[in-house]
Amino acid sequence: MKLNKIHHIAIICSNYERSKKFYVNILGLDIIKEVYRKDRESYKLDLGVSGNYQIELFSFKQSPKRPSYPEARGLRHLAFEVDNIDEGIKELNDKNVLTEDIRIDEITGKRFTFFSDPDDLPIELYEK
Structure with missing residues (x-):
């Protein structure tokens, strides 16, 4: 298998508007596409990073909190x-x-x- 590059990184947030403001207004990422998925009651926001990579910001109702400390296995x-x-x-x-x-x-x-x-x-x- 030949992997070309990272296609996207998915992030699930607890408060969509707050996270959208952070990633767009604070970090300066570009909005590529924003979709509300009614059947899932969820937003999906595609964000560009300097035209090279893409972050997918998702909102889901009642998503459980993932512990950050102490450091656990998995993506850090x-x-x-x-x-x-x-x-x-x-x-x-x-x-x-x-x-x-x-x-x-x-x-x-x-x-x-x-x-x-x-x-x-x-x-x-x-x-x-």
Whole structure:
């Protein structure tokens, strides 16, 4: 099998409007398509990331909370590459998004930090 690229990442949120505002207005992702699926009472929002990747934001009634801490098996976090982490942190902080202290990847020597989306999904900024 030859895998070409990651096609999309699916995120289920607890409050659709709050998460839509976060991913569009705070992170600056582009809305590709928004659909309300009446039979599922669920929104599906396709978001573009610099024209390369796509995030699918879903809303479902009564979706259970997934624990983030302690770290459990499975997919851990979503990471975005940035050219300048200091600028990214400043932009997030200016929009009242708290970020952790900058850490250094002991293998690559690159700088990174974490912050959370409205449902406490860990998101990483990783400097190019």
